[in-house]
Amino acid sequence: MENQATQLLLIEDEKAFAVLLESYLQQHGNHVTTRYSLQGGIEQTLLKEFDCIIVDIGLPDGSGLELIRRVKSRRLTSSLIIISARNTLEDKIIGLDLGADDYLIKPFDLPELNARLKSVMRRRYAQQDAPLIFDKLVLYPATGQVKVDQRPLLLTQKEYELLFFFMTNPDQLLDKLTIAKQVWGYNMDLASNDILYTHMRNIRKKFVDAGCPEYIHTRYGLGYILTMA
């Protein structure tokens, strides 16, 4: 999986959005086939087995849920991520019940899609427990441990979540809003710049104390980036 590009099928009727997602996903090392209709999507699934299908629910010629039904009835092993503008509990429940692996509501941040896709892919290859590695930094999702040069780094729950998000999106500028949305969800409006700043300061202090290089850089007024540079 690491060496080979992930084969993705993207089904999204909004051309501008489809193009955007396609280019973003390709930039992150995936091979993307894009279709703009349910029928087009279904035809693609007959031609080729994809690692993951990202499908919009509201398509002009039918519901994306129909595609999930077809894929599941044919016992295809492709993972499925739903993207929908409809933020309804019912759609979410139906989608996940049908066997979708994740459900993203528009609008979502691209790093969030990347994180979700990675996590779905890790599950697909039974690698969900495989450690995430960034240079000297190793994060073990199975145990929730983080190590620097084999020395454990003690993080709080929130610090761990933050680091996890950074490690799934290395070398990307993650703005404060995206981070707050990812880590605090519904309460992101309460998560003032202050609180994120405090957490980031604490993580970086722990990095320094553990003798770890300054991987996380501040982009003043914007956000943070996990990078070697």
Place this chain on the structure above:
Amino acid sequence: MKLLNKTVLVILVVMLPFGLTGGWLLYKLVDYAIISDVDEQLNRRMMHLKERRERMPDRPLESLGLDSDVEIRSAGPAFHQPPVYVSDFKRGRDGKKIKVRILKSSLTMLGKNYVVTLKQIYDQQQKLTWNISVIVVGTYWILLALTGIVILQISKGLWRPFYELLDRIREYRIDQPGHLNVPISSTAEFKELNHTLTAFTQYVTNQYISQRQFSENASHEIQTPLAIALGNLDTLMQSNNLHESDLRRVYQSKEALQRLSNLSQTLLLLTKIDNHQFVVNSQINVSAMLTEIVAMYKEFTSHQNLHFHTSIQTDIILEAHPYLMEILFANLIKNAVRHNLDGGSIYLSLTPSHLSIINTGQCLPFPADQLFDRFSKDPANQESTGLGLAIVKQIVSLHNMRIQYTYAGETSKHTFLVFFEQTLAVKSGNSEESLRKV
């Protein structure tokens, strides 16, 4: 006043002067007829007197059968008294006043001039007149009253479909499924009213449904262009060719769009609650739910140096919608955190009858009765959508609960009380559910 009673009252008011003047008129007419008759008799008696006198000139005047009712006086030859009829009283034997009619006239008999005064008692006739008038007027009133009662009774039956229709309209809810169920009536006017109302409610319902679908579709439709814009901004954020200040502009645009997205999502939620798209039929352990939510907010309260005091009675079960209950609790706590003072306090307590959340904070920058209105917010607080408490209010009313807000100026404390009208159960230790109404 009911139309029915009004009709009867109008009839009475209109008929009262008729009854009174009619009675008076009747009395006067009969009285006039009787007096004419008595005058006629008096006149006849006068003629009779003259006739007898002239027939029997030898007999003395006194023997002409005169009684106390006849008075004859001689008068000078030049004297002339035209006939005058007057009504008067005379004393009866028992001293009672008796009505009499008097005719006074000069009369020439056998060449001699007299003034004759004749009296005729008409007390009986007078009484008869009175009695007749009373009987007629009485009958009139009785008939009128009977007519009123009959009209009232008939009208009640006639108006029944109208009152039924009113009940149906009262029960009718535009935001709930089902048509206006009009009662069947054979009365043309009511048929027309029913027809018009059915058409009208159908039209309004259709408008309402399309409005509702419009708000929902609009909220959904807005998300895709937002996703495109936000996604493109995300891509721009990763660009190495942009100057720091440009990146900040990109970020600010992202923030603004995110706010727009949140606003639209929140409005959609409000619309859905308004439209009763959430069915309240789950039994929820609100104690457990609240404990979990409180734990989630501890991070924010400790960051703001707030003292968060909680007292949550365990295993309180409510019939509620889980998602909405979570939002209710979260929004109230969020509100208490956001509008608190640095180093302030939050007191949260849950009992089977109510939830109370008290927080320290500045007094409201707007009147308290606007607190639960949509978009009423502290202008100083940019992050707030001004919809959180509006949602709270909607959720509360959907669950037939009640919310109360008070502010104590001297202690700077805002109190929110949510009263649960029906607590399903408070689980006892062995988890046996005991039904209990509060």
